[in-house]
Amino acid sequence: MPSPFLKGDSRRRTQRPRRGFTLVEAALATVIIGTGVLAIVFAQQTFHKQNRWASKAATGMRLASEIREMTFNLPRHDPVTGTDAWGPEANESGVVDYDDVDDFDGAVFSHDLGNGPLSSMRDAIQNMPGWSQRVEVWNVDPFDIHTPVDNGTTEMLRVDVVVEYQSQIDLSPSEITRLSWVQAR
Numbered sequence: 077m078p079s080p081f082l083k084g085d086s087r088r089r090t091q092r093p094r095r096g097f098t099l100v101e102a103a104l105a106t107v108i109i110g111t112g113v114l115a116i117v118f119a120q121q122t123f124h125k126q127n128r129w130a131s132k133a134a135t136g137m138r139l140a141s142e143i144r145e146m147t148f149n150l151p152r153h154d155p156v157t158g159t160d161a162w163g164p165e166a167n168e169s170g171v172v173d174y175d176d177v178d179d180f181d182g183a184v185f186s187h188d189l190g191n192g193p194l195s196s197m198r199d200a201i202q203n204m205p206g207w208s209q210r211v212e213v214w215n216v217d218p219f220d221i222h223t224p225v226d227n228g229t230t231e232m233l234r235v236d237v238v239v240e241y242q243s244q245i246d247l248s249p250s251e252i253t254r255l256s257w258v259q260a261r
Contacts, residue, residue, distance in 0.1 A: 136239040136252030139209050143180075143237045144255060145196035151176050152233045152259050159228030171198050177233055177259050181213035193239075206243055212236040221258055233259040 097105070153159050154176045164179045171194065174180060185192025185200075186208035192200050193207045217223040218232045236256045242249035 140255035
């Protein structure tokens with residue numbers, strides 16, 4: 077007959093199934109979950125940066141299109157002086173007086189200057205600090221609109237509107253968009 081002590085010893089020596097996780101398993105789970113959380117945070121930050129840029133790009137294109145629409149029905153050159161005067165004539169003191177496209181050459185409309193940015197109705201758009209519209213008008217070769225020629229020597233005008241933005245922390249403005257077209261009238 078077996079001894080009762082051996083029987084009791086054998087029960088004590090048998091291993092019971094473990095419950096819970098080991099330290100290595102817990103550490104591995106923490107690393108996996110932490111990596112997932114960091115990936116989500118990084119993706120969220122990237123989304124916000126892209127969203128800010130898209131918002132600025134859309135605003136920039138809107139401001140450039142406002143100038144395009146403002147000049148759409150204007151003649152290329154002054155109805156009275158023709159091509160003799162490039163830029164605003166002596167009696168044209170502001171954008172309200174501009175009556176042809178070449179009057180806009182070199183014009184800058186900015187919240188910081190107090191004259192813009194402008195809508196197509198020639199009104200300053202309120203609450204847009206840091207935004208500016210710069211207009212360049214070129215007399216160009218009719219066969220190559222990228223080649224400027226002397227003002228008034230051809231009937232082809234190319235208009236470039238450069239929209240820039242400068243936040244309070246930026247040292248200089250950044251070009252947001254550039255819209256170019258050939259004036260048809």
